[in-house]
Amino acid sequence: MEQVLNIIFQNSNNKESLQHLFEFLKKKEKIINEQKNNLDLYLEQLHNGHHTLGCLFLLAAKAQAKNYFLCKRLAEICIENSVPQAAILPLYQSIQKLQKTSELTPAHPYLMLVSLCSKNFSVATKVLEEEVFEIESKRTGLNIKEVLLYFYYGGLIWAILKQYDRATHFFELNISFPANILSRIVLESYKKFIFTSILSTGKVPVLPSQTSHVVEKNLRQFCGPYLKFKQFFENSNSLELNELVVKFNDVFGKDNNLGLAKLCIQNLLKRGIQRLTKTYITLSLEFVAEKFGLGSVINAEFYILDMIEKGEVFAKIDQKKGEISFHDDPETYQSSKVGIRMDKEIQEVIDLSNQIKHLDERIMVYPNYIMKKMKEDYHSQKKSEEMNEKKMN
Amino acid sequence: MSNENKIEIEKEIEIEIENEKKIEIEKEGSGEESKGEEEKEQNTEKEKEKGGEEKKKGPTKEQLEKIKKKVQEREAANEPKFIKGADFSSFDLEDYIEGYHGHTRMERLLFIAQRSEIHQQKALKMFIEEVKKTRNIQKYRKIVEKYSDVLQDEKSLDQKWIDKTLKNSANTYDSLESNLKKAKENVNQEGIREGNLQLGHFYFDKGDLKSALKYYSRAKEATSDPIEIVDCCLAAIKTAMEGKSYSHISSYLNAAQKKTEDLDISTNGILKTINGLLQLTSREFKTAAHQFIHAPGKNTFEYPEIFTSLDIGIYGGFLSLATFNRRELKRNILDNEYFKNYLELVPEMRDIIYNFYESNYTGFVEGLNLIKPRLLLDQYLSSHVERLYIRIREKAIIQYFSPYLTVDMKKMAKDFGTTLELIEIEVSNLIAEDKLAGKIDQKNKILYGTRINKRSQTFQEVLNFGKDYRRKTRALLLRANLIQNKMTVKRPRKKVMMGGENMNFMNMQLLNLMRGFN
Numbered sequence: 080m081e082q083v084l085n086i087i088f089q090n091s092n093n094k095e096s097l098q099h100l101f102e103f104l105k106k107k108e109k110i111i112n113e114q115k116n117n118l119d120l121y122l123e124q125l126h127n128g129h130h131t132l133g134c135l136f137l138l139a140a141k142a143q144a145k146n147y148f149l150c151k152r153l154a155e156i157c158i159e160n161s162v163p164q165a166a167i168l169p170l171y172q173s174i175q176k177l178q179k180t181s182e183l184t185p186a187h188p189y190l191m192l193v194s195l196c197s198k199n200f201s202v203a204t205k206v207l208e209e210e211v212f213e214i215e216s217k218r219t220g221l222n223i224k225e226v227l228l229y230f231y232y233g234g235l236i237w238a239i240l241k242q243y244d245r246a247t248h249f250f251e252l253n254i255s256f257p258a259n260i261l262s263r264i265v266l267e268s269y270k271k272f273i274f275t276s277i278l279s280t281g282k283v284p285v286l287p288s289q290t291s292h293v294v295e296k297n298l299r300q301f302c303g304p305y306l307k308f309k310q311f312f313e314n315s316n317s318l319e320l321n322e323l324v325v326k327f328n329d330v331f332g333k334d335n336n337l338g339l340a341k342l343c344i345q346n347l348l349k350r351g352i353q354r355l356t357k358t359y360i361t362l363s364l365e366f367v368a369e370k371f372g373l374g375s376v377i378n379a380e381f382y383i384l385d386m387i388e389k390g391e392v393f394a395k396i397d398q399k400k401g402e403i404s405f406h407d408d409p410e411t412y413q414s415s416k417v418g419i420r421m422d423k424e425i426q427e428v429i430d431l432s433n434q435i436k437h438l439d440e441r442i443m444v445y446p447n448y449i450m451k452k453m454k455e456d457y458h459s460q461k462k463s464e465e466m467n468e469k470k471m472n
Numbered sequence: 473m474s475n476e477n478k479i480e481i482e483k484e485i486e487i488e489i490e491n492e493k494k495i496e497i498e499k500e501g502s503g504e505e506s507k508g509e510e511e512k513e514q515n516t517e518k519e520k521e522k523g524g525e526e527k528k529k530g531p532t533k534e535q536l537e538k539i540k541k542k543v544q545e546r547e548a549a550n551e552p553k554f555i556k557g558a559d560f561s562s563f564d565l566e567d568y569i570e571g572y573h574g575h576t577r578m579e580r581l582l583f584i585a586q587r588s589e590i591h592q593q594k595a596l597k598m599f600i601e602e603v604k605k606t607r608n609i610q611k612y613r614k615i616v617e618k619y620s621d622v623l624q625d626e627k628s629l630d631q632k633w634i635d636k637t638l639k640n641s642a643n644t645y646d647s648l649e650s651n652l653k654k655a656k657e658n659v660n661q662e663g664i665r666e667g668n669l670q671l672g673h674f675y676f677d678k679g680d681l682k683s684a685l686k687y688y689s690r691a692k693e694a695t696s697d698p699i700e701i702v703d704c705c706l707a708a709i710k711t712a713m714e715g716k717s718y719s720h721i722s723s724y725l726n727a728a729q730k731k732t733e734d735l736d737i738s739t740n741g742i743l744k745t746i747n748g749l750l751q752l753t754s755r756e757f758k759t760a761a762h763q764f765i766h767a768p769g770k771n772t773f774e775y776p777e778i779f780t781s782l783d784i785g786i787y788g789g790f791l792s793l794a795t796f797n798r799r800e801l802k803r804n805i806l807d808n809e810y811f812k813n814y815l816e817l818v819p820e821m822r823d824i825i826y827n828f829y830e831s832n833y834t835g836f837v838e839g840l841n842l843i844k845p846r847l848l849l850d851q852y853l854s855s856h857v858e859r860l861y862i863r864i865r866e867k868a869i870i871q872y873f874s875p876y877l878t879v880d881m882k883k884m885a886k887d888f889g890t891t892l893e894l895i896e897i898e899v900s901n902l903i904a905e906d907k908l909a910g911k912i913d914q915k916n917k918i919l920y921g922t923r924i925n926k927r928s929q930t931f932q933e934v935l936n937f938g939k940d941y942r943r944k945t946r947a948l949l950l951r952a953n954l955i956q957n958k959m960t961v962k963r964p965r966k967k968v969m970m971g972g973e974n975m976n977f978m979n980m981q982l983l984n985l986m987r988g989f990n
Contacts, residue, residue: 183950210942210946211950212946212947212949212950212953213949213953214950214953214954214956214957214959215957216957216958216959217957221957221959222959223954223959223960223961223962226954226959227961248943248947252947252950255947255951256951256954256960256961257951257954257955257959257960257961258960258961258962259960259961259962259963260961260962260963261961262961265961289951354904357903357904357911358900358903358904358911358912359900359911359912359913359914360911360912360913360914360920361913361914361915361916362914363914363915366914400915402915405911407925408928410928411927411928412927412928412931412932417931420935421935424935424938424939424942425938427942428938428941428942431942431945431946431949434949435945435949438949438952
C-alpha cells in the first residue's frame with residue numbers, strides 16, 4: 080500500500096503519467112480494496128487537489144455501495160452550487176468503472192439529472208445509447224425510484240434531442256414497471272409519453288399488457304386534459320386542438336408540457352401532408368392550402384419546403400405551375416452501410432439471446448423455482464393417478 | 473366510425489327488443505288466458521323456465537311499468553320509417569308477395585307498408601286480410617289503431633270478427649286441451665306429440681309465440697321419429713323467426729340438422745337456407761352466402777312459410793357478390809349447376825353477377841340500381857343493403873383498376889356512372905384504406921398503379937422488426953431483473969440515514985475533489 084501511495088505522489092504531477100497512474104491503480108485495485116479500514120489515513124496524506132485520481136480510487140474502494148451514495152451527494156452539491164456540469168465527468172467515470180455490462184447503477188439517474196441541469200448532453204447520450212437492463216440492487220444499492228428517474232430523465236433528454244421514438248420507449252418502460260401504487264414519476268412519464276408518441280408515430284399506442292392495473296386505473300383519473308388532447312389529435316382537427324391547448328394552458332404549463340403540446344399541433348399538419356404522399360403523385364398547392372387551412376398558396380409552399388429540407392417528405396415543387404410532385408423514398412438499401420448495419424444488429428440479437436439463455440439457466444438453478452416445480456409435478460402426478468383409479472373403477 | 477357505432481347500437485337494440493318482446497309475449501299470454509287452472513300452471517311453468525330472470529310470481533307492477541316505458545322508448549326510437557331516396561314505383565307488390573304463405577306473408581306485408589310510402593295503403597289492406605286469417609287479435613288491433621288514418625275503409629275495428637275469433641279460439645282450445653289430456657292419460661306417445669303440436673300451432677296462430685315454442689318443444693321430445701322431429705323443429709323455427717329469438721332458431725336448427733344427416737336432401741336444403749337467414753341476421757355475410765349457395769341439390773325444395781325459391785337466388789347471389797373474391801365467385805356460382813337453376817329465377821341478379829365477372833361495369837351499375845328497391849323492401853336484407861352496396865362498389869372499382877398500370881379517371885367516372893370528383897374521392901378513400909395500390913395524379917386526373925418496391929419494403933420491415941424485438945427483449949429482461957431484485961413501485965419506507973460525521977467528511981472530500989477538477 081505504501082508503494083501505491085508513493086507512486087501516486089510521483090505521478091500525479093503531469094498529464095502523461097496520469098494515464099500510467101490510472102492503469103497502475105486499476106491493477107492495484109485489489110490491494111486498495113483490502114486496505115479498507117486504513118483508507119481514511121491514506122486519504123489524508125494525499126492532497127486532494129493534486130491527487131484527484133488517486134483520491135477517487137481510494138474513495139471508490141472505501142465503500143462500494145456507499146460509492147453510489149457519493150454520486151448522489153455529488154450531484155446534489157453541484158446543483159446547489161450551480162455548477163452541475165462539474166459533476167458530469169466524475170459521474171460518467173464512476174459509471175464506467177463500477178458498472179458491469181449493461182447494468183443500471185444509481186449513478187445513472189444522477190448523471191442524467193446533472194446533464195439536464197447543465198444542458199450538456201454529449202456524455203449523457205453516450206450512456207443512454209448503451210441499453211441497460213441488468214440490475215443488482217444488493218451490490219449497487221439501487222432503488223426503484225432511481226430506476227424510474229433514470230428513464231424519466233433519459234426520456235426527457237431524448238425528447239430534447241428530438242429522438243421521439245426513443246423517448247417514447249423510455250416513458251413506456253416507466254409506465255409498465257411492476258407497481259402497487261401510482262408514483263408521481265410514472266404519472267409525469269405518462270403525460271410526456273402521450274406527446275412523444277404522437278410526435279414519433281402520430282398515435283398513442285395502447286399501454287403494454289404488463290402495466291399494472293393500479294397504474295392504468297389511476298392514470299385516467301389524473302390525466303384528463305391529456306387524454307382529451309389525444310382524442311382530438313386522433314380526429315385530426317387542428318382548430319379544436321388549438322382551442323384545447325389554450326383552455327388548458329395552465330395545466331399543460333404547470334407540467335412544463337406546453338412546448339410539447341405545441342409541437343404536436345404542428346405535427347398534425349405534417350402527418351396530413353405525409354398521408355397525401357401515399358395517395359397522390361402530383362398535387363396542386365392550392366389543394367394543399369385548402370385542405371389544411373393554410374390560408375395562402377405561399378404558406379403551403381413554405382411548409383412543404385420546410386418538410387423537404389428536413390427529409391420528412393420526398394417531393395419537388397414546381398413553383399411556376401404551383402404543383403408538388405412526390406417521389407418515393409430514394410433509399411434503396413443497396414449500400415455497404417446497410418450491410419454493416421444489418422451485421423451489427425444481428426450481432427446484438429445474438430447477444431441478447433445469449434443473455435436470455437443465461438437468465439434461463441439462472442432460474443433453473445434457483446431453489447425457489449425448483450421447489451415450486453417439484454410441488455407442481457407432485458400435484459399433477461397425484462391427479463393423474465386419481466384419474467386412472469377412477470377409470471379403472 | 474358512425475357506421476360502426478350504428479351497428480353496435482343496432483345490435484344492442486335488437487337484444488333489448490328481443491328481451492322486451494319476450495316479456496311482452498309473456499304479458500300477452502297471461503292476459504289473454506281465461507282458464508284459471510291453466511293460468512296457474514302456466515305461471516309456475518314460466519317460473520321454472522325463466523329461472524332467475526324475473527321475480528317469483530311474475531313481474532311486479534312497478535317492474536311492469538318500467539318495462540313498459542323502456543319498450544315504448546325503444547319502439548319510438550326504432551320506429552320503422554319510410555325509406556327515402558329510393559324509387560319504389562317499379563316494385564310489384566302482388567308479384568312479390570305471391571310466393572309467401574302463412575305468417576311470413578303477413579310480416580312481410582307489414583314490413584313493406586312501413587317502409588314504402590307508395591305501397592303503404594295497399595300493403596296494409598292486404599295485411600288486414602291476412603291477419604284475419606289468423607287468430608291474432610292483438611296484432612290486428614294494434615295495427616288498425618296505429619294506421620287508422622291511412623286505412624280508410626277498414627278504419628273501424630271489425631268487432632264481429634274479433635268476437636267470432638275469440639269464441640272460436642276458446643272452443644278450439646278446449647277441444648285441443650281435452651285431446652291432449654286423453655292422450656296423456658292413455659300414455660299414447662303419438663297422441664301426445666300430435667296434441668302438443670296442435671296446441672303449438674294454435675298458440676302460433678294466436679300470436680302467443682312463447683307458448684307456441686313451449687308446446688313445440690314438448691312435441692319434439694315426445695317422439696323419436698326423425699321426420700317428425702324435423703317437423704317440430706321447423707315449426708319451432710318458424711315461430712322463433714317471427715319472434716326474432718335467434719338463440720332459439722340456432723338451437724332448433726342444430727337439433728334438426730343432426731337428424732337430417734340421414735334424411736333426404738330437400739329438407740337439408742330448407743335447413744341450410746334457414747341457417748343462411750340466421751347468419752344474415754348476425755351479419756355473418758360470407759357464411760350466409762355459403763349456406764344459400766350450397767342449399768340447392770338434386771331435388772328441389774321449398775318452404776313458403778319462410779322463404780321462396782327466388783329468395784335463395786337473390787340472397788345467395790347478392791351476398792356472394794359482396795363477399796367472394798373472383799375465384800370463389802367462379803367456383804361457387806358460375807360452376808355450380810344447382811345454384812344456377814335458382815339464380816335463373818331471378819334474371820336481374822344473374823345479369824349483375826355476369827356483368828361483374830365480365831367487367832361490364834356500366835351494365836353492372838345499372839343492374840345494381842335496378843334491383844335496389846326490391847332488396848330494400850326485403851325483411852331480412854333491408855338493413856344491410858346500403859353497407860353491402862358500398863362493399864360491392866368498392867370491389868368493382870378495385871377490379872376495374874387491377875389489370876392496368878394507368879387509368880384515365882374521366883373514363884372511369886363515366887363507366888361507373890358518377891362524376892369525376894366523386895370517383896376521385898372514392899378512389900382516394902380506397903387508397904387510404906390500403907385497398908387499392910395506386911396513386912393519383914391530380915393534375916392530369918390519372919390513376920397510376922404503384923409497383924411497390926418489395927425489396928425496400930422488406931428491408932424496412934426487417935429493420936423495424938429487429939429494433940422492436942431488441943427493445944422488447946431488453947425491456948422484459950429489465951422487468952425480470954426488477955422482479956428478481958424485488959423492486960416494485962411501493963409506498964416509500966423510511967430511508968436508512970447515514971451517520972452525520974461520515975457525511976460531513978464525505979462532503980469535504982467531494983468539495984475538494986471539485987476544486988481539484990477545476
